[in-house]
Amino acid sequence: MNLLQLSSNLLLTSFIVYLVSTGFFAVATSGKKGPTRSGKIAFTLAIIGFLAQLGYFFTRWAGAGHVPVSNLYEYTTFFGMMMVLGFLIVYAIYKNNVLGLIAMPVALLVIAYASMFPDEVQPLIPALQSVWLKIHVTTAALGEGILAVSFATGLLYLIHATDFSKESKTRTWLEVVMFSLACVVGYILVGLLFKATGSASTIEYVAKNGATMTHDYAMPVLTGPEGGKVLSGSGAVIELPNFLNANKVNTVLWSIIGGVVLYVLLRFVILRKRLAESLKPIARKIDLETADEISYRSVAIGLPIFILGGLIFAMIWAQMAWSRYWGWDPKEVWALITMLFYVFYLHMRIQRGWIGKKSAWLCVGGFAVIMFNLVFVNLVVAGLHSYA
Amino acid sequence: MQEQEDFKQLDMRYEEAELRSKRKNPSWIDRAWTFFSSVKVGLWLIALIIIASGVGTIFPQEMYIPQATPPEEFYQKEYGTAGDIYYTLGFHNLFESWWYIGLITLLLLSIIIVSIDRFFPLYRALKKQPVIQSDRFMNGQRFGAEATGDVKKIDAIAPLLEKKGYKVRRQDGALLAEKQRFGRWGPYINHIGLVLFFGGAMLRVVPGMHEDELLWLREGETLPIEATDNQYYLKNEAFNIEFYDPEKVDEKFKKSLEAAGGNVPKNYDTKMTLYKKVGETSDFKPKLEEIKSGETAVNRPFEFDDYQVFQEQYAADPEFKTMSFNIVNQKTDKVVDTIKVDLRDPKETYALKDGYEVELKDFLPDFVVKDGQPTTNSGRPVNPAFVFSIKSPEHPKGERSLIGIKLNVGGDENQYKMAFAGTELSNISGVRIKKDMTLPFLFAGGIIFMAGLLIGMYWPHRRLWLKEKNGRIQIAGFTNKNALGLQKEANLALTEVGLPELEDRQKLREEGEAK
Numbered sequence: 001m002n003l004l005q006l007s008s009n010l011l012l013t014s015f016i017v018y019l020v021s022t023g024f025f026a027v028a029t030s031g032k033k034g035p036t037r038s039g040k041i042a043f044t045l046a047i048i049g050f051l052a053q054l055g056y057f058f059t060r061w062a063g064a065g066h067v068p069v070s071n072l073y074e075y076t077t078f079f080g081m082m083m084v085l086g087f088l089i090v091y092a093i094y095k096n097n098v099l100g101l102i103a104m105p106v107a108l109l110v111i112a113y114a115s116m117f118p119d120e121v122q123p124l125i126p127a128l129q130s131v132w133l134k135i136h137v138t139t140a141a142l143g144e145g146i147l148a149v150s151f152a153t154g155l156l157y158l159i160h161a162t163d164f165s166k167e168s169k170t171r172t173w174l175e176v177v178m179f180s181l182a183c184v185v186g187y188i189l190v191g192l193l194f195k196a197t198g199s200a201s202t203i204e205y206v207a208k209n210g211a212t213m214t215h216d217y218a219m220p221v222l223t224g225p226e227g228g229k230v231l232s233g234s235g236a237v238i239e240l241p242n243f244l245n246a247n248k249v250n251t252v253l254w255s256i257i258g259g260v261v262l263y264v265l266l267r268f269v270i271l272r273k274r275l276a277e278s279l280k281p282i283a284r285k286i287d288l289e290t291a292d293e294i295s296y297r298s299v300a301i302g303l304p305i306f307i308l309g310g311l312i313f314a315m316i317w318a319q320m321a322w323s324r325y326w327g328w329d330p331k332e333v334w335a336l337i338t339m340l341f342y343v344f345y346l347h348m349r350i351q352r353g354w355i356g357k358k359s360a361w362l363c364v365g366g367f368a369v370i371m372f373n374l375v376f377v378n379l380v381v382a383g384l385h386s387y388a
Numbered sequence: 389m390q391e392q393e394d395f396k397q398l399d400m401r402y403e404e405a406e407l408r409s410k411r412k413n414p415s416w417i418d419r420a421w422t423f424f425s426s427v428k429v430g431l432w433l434i435a436l437i438i439i440a441s442g443v444g445t446i447f448p449q450e451m452y453i454p455q456a457t458p459p460e461e462f463y464q465k466e467y468g469t470a471g472d473i474y475y476t477l478g479f480h481n482l483f484e485s486w487w488y489i490g491l492i493t494l495l496l497l498s499i500i501i502v503s504i505d506r507f508f509p510l511y512r513a514l515k516k517q518p519v520i521q522s523d524r525f526m527n528g529q530r531f532g533a534e535a536t537g538d539v540k541k542i543d544a545i546a547p548l549l550e551k552k553g554y555k556v557r558r559q560d561g562a563l564l565a566e567k568q569r570f571g572r573w574g575p576y577i578n579h580i581g582l583v584l585f586f587g588g589a590m591l592r593v594v595p596g597m598h599e600d601e602l603l604w605l606r607e608g609e610t611l612p613i614e615a616t617d618n619q620y621y622l623k624n625e626a627f628n629i630e631f632y633d634p635e636k637v638d639e640k641f642k643k644s645l646e647a648a649g650g651n652v653p654k655n656y657d658t659k660m661t662l663y664k665k666v667g668e669t670s671d672f673k674p675k676l677e678e679i680k681s682g683e684t685a686v687n688r689p690f691e692f693d694d695y696q697v698f699q700e701q702y703a704a705d706p707e708f709k710t711m712s713f714n715i716v717n718q719k720t721d722k723v724v725d726t727i728k729v730d731l732r733d734p735k736e737t738y739a740l741k742d743g744y745e746v747e748l749k750d751f752l753p754d755f756v757v758k759d760g761q762p763t764t765n766s767g768r769p770v771n772p773a774f775v776f777s778i779k780s781p782e783h784p785k786g787e788r789s790l791i792g793i794k795l796n797v798g799g800d801e802n803q804y805k806m807a808f809a810g811t812e813l814s815n816i817s818g819v820r821i822k823k824d825m826t827l828p829f830l831f832a833g834g835i836i837f838m839a840g841l842l843i844g845m846y847w848p849h850r851r852l853w854l855k856e857k858n859g860r861i862q863i864a865g866f867t868n869k870n871a872l873g874l875q876k877e878a879n880l881a882l883t884e885v886g887l888p889e890l891e892d893r894q895k896l897r898e899e900g901e902a903k
Contacts, residue, residue, distance in 0.1 A: 004640060063640065120644040123632050126655055126686035241468065300845050304838065312834050321687050323698035323820045325830070328483045329452075330445040337438050344434050351401075351427045377445070 003063030004121065011056040011077065011111075017049035018084070018108050025100035029282055039097040046088060046104065053081045064121040067134040071122055072378055075137065076114030079374065082145025083107040086302070090149050090294055098286040099294065103152040109181070112188050132317035139309025140335075144370050146302030147342070150295040154363030157291040159276050159283035161357055170357065174276035177364060179263055182275070186258025187251075194219045194254075201233025203246075215247040223249045248380065292356060295363045296349065303342045310335045334373035341369050395893045398528035400866060403517070405509035425505035430498040437491050444482035447474050496586055503579045514569060519559035521853055521864070529853075531865035531874065531890040533882075541861060541885050542854045548881040549852065562855040572868065574844020581837030588829025599823040602700065606707065606732075607814045610663070612674070615821045616695065621663040621676055627815035629656040629702060656702055657685035658817040662692055684819060694823045701818030707731075708769045709814035713791070713806040715746065715778060724780075726809055731769040743781060746806075750775035755792050762790065778804045850874050865890045 024042030057078065060068040068074040087103040090096075124133075155177065162170045201217040205225035215225060217233065224236025225246045240246045263275070271278045314335065315325035326332060345362040348354040354362070398404065409425040411418055423429060447470075453462050459480055463471035474480060482488055526532065539561040546556050546563060554565035592598040599615035605624035612618040632652045634645040645652060660683065663676035684690035690697040708731055715724040725740040731753065738746040754765040755773035762773065773792030779785070782803055790797035791806050848869035855862050863882070867874035871892065879889040 118644070118647065120647070121640050122644040122648075123637065123641045123652065123654065126653055129655075130687040304841050304845070307841070308838060312838070315830075315834075319827070320689065323689070323696070323700060323822050325827075327451075328444070328449055330448075333441050333445050337441050340434050340438050340441075344431060344438070347427060347431055347434075352431070 003059045007056050007059035007063055008119070010052050010059060014049045014052035014056060015108070015111060017045055017052060018104055018111075021045035021049055022101065022104040022108065025097050025104060028097040029101055029285055036097075039095070039100075042097065042100055043088075043091055046084065046091075046100065050081070050084050050088060053077075053084070057081065060121070066124055066128075067138070068121070069137040069141070070124060070128055070133065071117070073114055073117035073119045075141065076117065076374065077111055078138070079141045079144060080107045080111035080114060082141045083110060083148045084145075085142070086146035086149045086298065087152075089146070089301075090298060093297075094290065094294060096286060096290065096294070098156060098282055099149075099152060101282055102156055103149060106148065106152060109184055109188075113184060116188060116191050127321050130317060130321060132313060132320070136309055136313040136317050139305060139313055141309070143302050143304075143306025143309050144338075146298050147306060147370060148302075148367055149298040150302065150363040151367030153286075153291045153294040153298070154360035154367075156283045156286050157288060157295065157360040158357065158364070159279050160286065160288055160291065161360075162276070162280075164274060164277040164280065171274070171276070173361075175274055178275040179259060182263040182266070183255050183259030186260070186262050187255035189262070190219065190254045190258035199233070202231040203228040203233075203236065204231050205229070215245075217247055217250060219250060219254045221250060222253050288356070292359065295360060299342055299345060299363070299366075303339070303346070306342075307339055311339060330377050331373065334369070334377050338366070338369050338373060341366050395897045396528065397530050397894055398525065400529070400868075402506055402510045403513035405513040407505050407509055409505050421501060421505065424494075424498045424501040426498075427502065430495065430502060433491060433495040433498060437488075437495065440482065440488055440491065443479055444488075447471060447480070449483065450480045453480075492586070496583060499579050500583055503576050507573075507576050510572065514572065517564070519557050519564040519853075520562040520855060523862070526853060526855065526862050526864040529864040529866055530871075530892065530894050531867075531878075532893060533863045533888045533890055535861050535863075535888045536859055537856070537861045537887065538859065539856050541887055542856060544885040545854065545881055545887070548884060552877060552881065554850075554852070563853065565852040567850045568847045569849050571843055571847035571849040574840050574842075574847070576840070577843060578837045578840025581833045581835070581840055583833075584836060585830050585833030588826045588833055591826045591829060592824075597825045599695075599821070601821045602818060603821055604703075604816055604818050605658070605660075606816050607709075610676075612665075613695075613821055615823060616693075619665055620679075620692070620695075621665065621674065622697070622819070622821075623661045623663065624817055625659040625661055625681070627656070627658050627702060627817040629815070630654045655685065656699060657683050657688075658699055658819060659683045660690065660697070660819075662690075694825065696822050698820040698822060699817070700820040703816035703818070705770065706813040706815045708772055708811050710812040711772065712809040712811070713746075713776075714809045715740065715744065716805050716807050718800075718803055718805055724804070729774070731772055745779040747777040747779065747786060748774060749777050749788065752792075755795070774806075776806050778802070778806070780804055845869070848873060850877070852878055861887065863887065863890065 021042050024038045024045060028036050028039035028042055057068060060074070069078050083103065084107045087100065087107065090103075091100060155174075158170060158174055162168065162174060164171055195218070199218070199220045201221050202214055203217065203221065203224050204212060204214045205228040207213045214231065215228075221234050221236045223238050223240050223246045226239050226241055228236060228239065228246075236246070240249060266275060267273070314332070318327065318332075319325040341362075345354075345359065345366065348362065349359050407425070408418065409422040411422075414422060447463065447467055450459050453459060457465070460475060463475040463480060465471075467474070478485055542561060542563050546558070546565075549565040550556050552567070554567045557564045557566075601613065601615040603611060603613065603622065605611060605622065607624050607627055610621050610623040613620045613622055630653070632641065632645055632654045634642060637645060659681070661681040662679045664679050665674045666677045667675040669675050680692065682690050684697045684699045686699050689699075710728050710730050712726055712728045714726050716722070717724060724742070724744055727738040727740070727746055729735075729738075729748070731751075734748055734751050736748055738748070740746065752762060752764040752773040753767055753769040753771075755771045756763060756765050765771075771793060773790060773795060775788065775790050777786035777788050780787075780803070787802040787804055788798055789802060789806060796805075848867050850873075851866040853862075853864045865874055865878055875890050875892070882889055
């Protein structure tokens with residue numbers, strides 16, 4: 001078995017161990033007592049899973065010959081691993097099982113999302129051949145992973161603090177967050193389903209600049225390019241004007257369809273109540289003050305690391321590779337927005353006394369900014385960093 | 389319990405010092421000062437910058453669009469009406485627009501004024517703080533306790549606190565223990581770092597601080613560097629580009645290279661020699677002295693003096709360097725001779741064997757037909773065409789023909805024709821020459837910013853006051869961060885000398901209200 005094969009086996013192992021660990025966190029929070037034996041087992045499993053994933057990271061490094069953070073598959077997987085690390089650090093301090101029940105599934109979701117990207121190792125283009133690849137990318141991901149913990153606790157705070165029997169903005173927006181998470185799960189499930197059924201299609205079309213291009217669809221075609229010619233598979237239901245990428249729109253549509261089906265199923269058939277509300281019995285087990293404090297602490301730890309990796313190291317590398325430390329590339333701009341957003345959070349909290357709900361919402365918003373930078377800026381907005 | 393519900397916490401952020409921004413009867417300067425020293429205004433500015441920056445990434449900025457299409461057409465063509473609106477509103481150049489730069493300038497102004505407004509009064513207040521504080525002050529602290537006892541207990545706690553790193557001051561039996569006051573300066577330090585960073589970036593406009601030039605160098609070519617006032621010359625000795633070969637590459641990379649389809653570059657670099665101008669020759673050409681040679685590659689710039697030479701681009705379609713032709717007798721199909729035309733320096737006549745001669749009547753480096761006339765689009769030899777005249781014993785006046793790529797006018801009727809016999813290509817390397825004396829300021833600014841951030845976040849300022857009056861001991865505690873940390877530390881010492889633990893009065897009040 002070669003190193004890369006071993007590496008992907010280790011990743012699969014860690015994924016399964018994380019799943020089992022989440023199960024034990026669920027058991028630990030269902031009991032009425034405080035820290036139980038299942039909590040300890042869950043934490044131990046999370047550590048074992050993390051070690052397995054570290055194994056994935058270093059065997060892939062050895063196998064590929066460069067640090068495995070050079071494309072979307074590798075980066076997103078690493079980001080998931082850093083979320084787990086962030087959670088482990090916070091758990092070591094606060095020993096809170098409830099947090100595990102939210103943080104671990106979010107990390108699992110991120111790792112599963114990563115697996116939707118092509119997982120072959122790629123040779124490095126000249127711009128990436130630098131020691132700063134390992135320094136900049138890993139530090140930025142670590143910062144983001146720790147900041148993600150504040151999302152988990154912020155969410156718990158909001159669910160705990162919300163009265164679901166009364167109509168309120170918080171109740172509505174919490175459902176919006178839940179629906180977005182359902183869409184990510186929907187994207188993964190739909191992707192796996194169509195991979196299994198083999199629903200690939202290829203459509204040829206003429207782009208604006210006159211060149212003949214093709215879209216390779218992995219999912220059944222709902223939206224196709226204007227005047228497209230079907231080379232294989234099925235034709236489009238609707239044709240879109242060519243300034244929209246019909247293939248990406250198709251993927252987004254399927255994710256939303258998957259999300260809606262999943263959401264409706266959970267809300268009206270299985271749980272028969274709002275998704276956020278169904279998490280309330282769990283969220284109630286973390287007291288508001290602790291949730292608020294963990295949120296703040298993870299920002300206090302995560303933000304300096306993120307600024308160092310995502311902005312300062314990034315600028316040093318950009319200066320060496322591209323001769324300018326700052327170029328208003330979309331990824332750079334969104335890293336700046338991430339920093340400004342959390343700076344806004346800190347000032348609101350310290351200077352203007354935004355504690356509790358408002359502060360928790362800002363933590364949720366901050367994670368949305370991070371995910372936007374990861375997903376949309378790479379896939380939708382074109383730029384120097386969109387290497388997938 | 390009654391007392392706790394009445395508890396109103398003092399605002400200790402600036403130790404109740406008088407801030408200029410809180411003056412009554414303000415003058416207009418005070419008003420402007422008050423405006424910019426408001427944290428609220430600063431936060432609004434941050435919010436506006438966040439929104440504006442986000443808008444600036446919806447479509448690519450002007451600097452990232454292909455240069456072939458003018459921007460006024462590009463946004464319309466590429467993104468439809470939305471793109472048109474984007475362009476019309478000036479978002480295509482958002483980050484250089486006056487209002488975006490204005491927002492950043494206002495934010496900087498706000499940071500500077502807010503820091504000055506707070507720092508000096510705070511510094512003075514902390515410097516001359518009394519050991520004995522008023523009852524109002526003691527009862528207004530978030531943490532506090534009261535108990536019966538005498539000064540002996542306060543005497544006993546002093547060494548315990550000193551052991552924990554507190555500086556202890558005594559006056560008339562009262563005690564003030566203080567630790568990590570410098571933690572209070574964290575925000576000001578990081579603001580100074582930010583100002584230094586942006587101030588450094590602005591220094592670019594000072595002449596001599598910043599030079600930036602893109603230089604296109606053909607292989608073998610030597611050009612002056614304008615960024616050095618033409619004092620230095622750079623010669624491209626060789627440009628080398630290497631692609632990952634899907635056939636030869638390691639097995640593990642094969643799949644991804646096949647998926648990538650096109651060419652994935654592995655490395656590109658330029659070998660070059662740097663010359664310094666040391667005078668002029670008699671025919672007014674520069675006299676050059678070799679300084680050093682080396683190479684520049686992505687991530688590995690070539691350096692001299694304060695300058696760096698970055699490997700930035702290369703021409704996707706290399707230029708033709710030379711073209712060779714065979715002179716063919718069409719009757720006998722025999723090659724008379726071969727000539728090689730150096731496209732950068734074409735000769736007017738080429739003498740051949742046996743009295744033959746080729747005259748280059750006209751050379752069009754970038755051939756096009758405009759209004760029915762052959763002409764050239766640019767001086768770059770990308771589509772060269774030639775008007776040759778071949779003088780032979782049979783045709784001493786010469787036979788004319790127009791020869792180019794897939795082009796032969798008049799050549800077929802003549803007895804002698806020019807036939808392509810090969811070309812040599814020349815790579816063009818785009819190197820960026822840069823001098824940036826502002827970088828040390830940015831670097832220092834960055835380090836100071838990070839230091840300030842960490843100091844402010846991780847070194848909480850902690851204080852403990854104890855005072856005895858009529859057999860009762862009043863205790864008050866202060867911390868600007870990490871409340872639990874102060875309680876843990878103080879309570880250990882307090883209980884050891886038999887005093888009560890600190891209460892969190894704010895929490896007690898909230899709980900009281902909740903009931």
